[in-house]
Amino acid sequence: AQRVTQPEKLLSVFKGAPVELKCNYSYSGSPELFWYVQYSRQRLQLLLRHISRESIKGFTADLNKGETSFHLKKPFAQEEDSAMYYCALKGGGYQKVTFGTGTKLQVIP
Amino acid sequence: DADVTQTPRNRITKTGKRIMLECSQTKGHDRMYWYRQDPGLGLRLIYYSFDVKDINKGEISDGYSVSRQAQAKFSLSLESAIPNQTALYFCATSGGTERDYGYTFGSGTRLTVV
Numbered sequence: 001a002q003r004v005t006q007p008e009k010l011l012s013v014f015k016g017a018p019v020e021l022k023c024n025y026s027y028s029g030s031p032e033l034f035w036y037v038q039y040s041r042q043r044l045q046l047l048l049r050h051i052s053r054e055s056i057k058g059f060t061a062d063l064n065k066g067e068t069s070f071h072l073k074k075p076f077a078q079e080e081d082s083a084m085y086y087c088a089l090k091g092g093g094y095q096k097v098t099f100g101t102g103t104k105l106q107v108i109p
Numbered sequence: 110d111a112d113v114t115q116t117p118r119n120r121i122t123k124t125g126k127r128i129m130l131e132c133s134q135t136k137g138h139d140r141m142y143w144y145r146q147d148p149g150l151g152l153r154l155i156y157y158s159f160d161v162k163d164i165n166k167g168e169i170s171d172g173y174s175v176s177r178q179a180q181a182k183f184s185l186s187l188e189s190a191i192p193n194q195t196a197l198y199f200c201a202t203s204g205g206t207e208r209d210y211g212y213t214f215g216s217g218t219r220l221t222v223v
Contacts, residue, residue: 006151086151100151
């Protein structure tokens, strides 16, 4: 079975402070991992994928297979980063996506 | 124009009523999904369909049914709504050349069962 754990329901940081949103996963095969973001009253949208190793809006995430983690990081938080963030894993025979329970990031001005 | 459209955006219904939520997409994706979002529980998969003839149950399919009327349309029905089905429902698509790019989500349907 595949599982995604986001241990923090709420993360509050001051503007300009570093951000790290934690994500741990459980999966027996080779996972594909994603971060999705949901701004207030908007649809979920893909933020980044581990296979592309890209940086979007200053966010990066590195897959650590040894620690089974895919933490999302940004060196300097901005107010517009305030949103819900979901970590997701794609795997299994049908390539279904399993989401974590989400972390609400609140950036304090 | 939105490429994944959900209707209605909001709906209040009474316990025991049948209700249908609709999703249509112009992405040309073959895969479609229904999720519900609840505070503290994240998104949970209700049903998914990899093409018109392939429909599968997700984690929480009890009390729900679906219909894939065409590649572009995937409807979710609550045969007899109950209050604990009050949630935000999302349709998502994936596939085609964007298969590795994750999901495209609709704007959601907020359903309240009273």
